[in-house]
Amino acid sequence: MPKRIFTLVLSVFALLAATAAAGALVRLQEDFANLNVDYWTTVAGVLVAGAMALVALGIGVRFLYFGFFGRHMASDVWLRPILVSIGLFFPGFVVSAFLSILLVSRFWSGRAANFDVALLISMGLGVATSLGGAIWMSQRRSRAAVR
Numbered sequence: 688m689p690k691r692i693f694t695l696v697l698s699v700f701a702l703l704a705a706t707a708a709a710g711a712l713v714r715l716q717e718d719f720a721n722l723n724v725d726y727w728t729t730v731a732g733v734l735v736a737g738a739m740a741l742v743a744l745g746i747g748v749r750f751l752y753f754g755f756f757g758r759h760m761a762s763d764v765w766l767r768p769i770l771v772s773i774g775l776f777f778p779g780f781v782v783s784a785f786l787s788i789l790l791v792s793r794f795w796s797g798r799a800a801n802f803d804v805a806l807l808i809s810m811g812l813g814v815a816t817s818l819g820g821a822i823w824m825s826q827r828r829s830r831a832a833v834r
Contacts, residue, residue: 691753691754691755691757692754694750694753694754695750695751695754695755697750698746698747698748698749698750698751698754699747700747701743701744701746701747701750702743702744702747702748702751704739704743704747705740705741705743705744705747708736708737708739708740708743709736709740711736712733712736712737712740715729715732715733715736716733718732725803728803728806731806731810735776735777735780738773738776739777741773742770742773742774745770746770746774767824768820768821768824768825769821771820771821771824772817772818772820772821772824773817774820775816775817775819775820776813776814776816776817777813778816779812779813779814779815779816779817780809780810780812780813780816781809782812783808783809783812783813784805784806784809787805787806787808787809787812788802788805790805790808791804791805791808792805
């Protein structure tokens with residue numbers, strides 16, 4: 688019973704995070720009308736916020752189901768690796784953002800575009816983390832099917 692209550696509390700936090708990410712998505716879409724903001728930066732921000740909202744919503748619904756019924760949801764074979772892959776993008780992006788900003792400011796000092804380069808490096812590392820997680824999950828599933 689304590690596990691179910693804890694899961695219900697976590698599901699509320701996950702659903703609040705999904706709502707916050709969806710609110711950020713709405714605010715980011717307003718930047719498409721602003722001509723002073725780069726188009727592709729806005730597209731990347733909208734895609735990241737949308738992915739975070741979908742993953743948080745999926746996690747919240749799964750936790751809510753477990754909290755109410757006490758058993759796990761039956762999931763598709765392909766859904767879990769995709770959700771884990773999308774969910775791993777954000778930690779990879781955040782961990783590498785600080786280091787890439789320091790690295791880029793060290794080598795490209797005095798240029799105005801160094802922050803954009805740092806964000807591109809961090810996005811690339813986030814995508815690499817995401818792909819690594821997807822490959823790991825698919826190999827784990829294929830090994831479990833062989834057993």
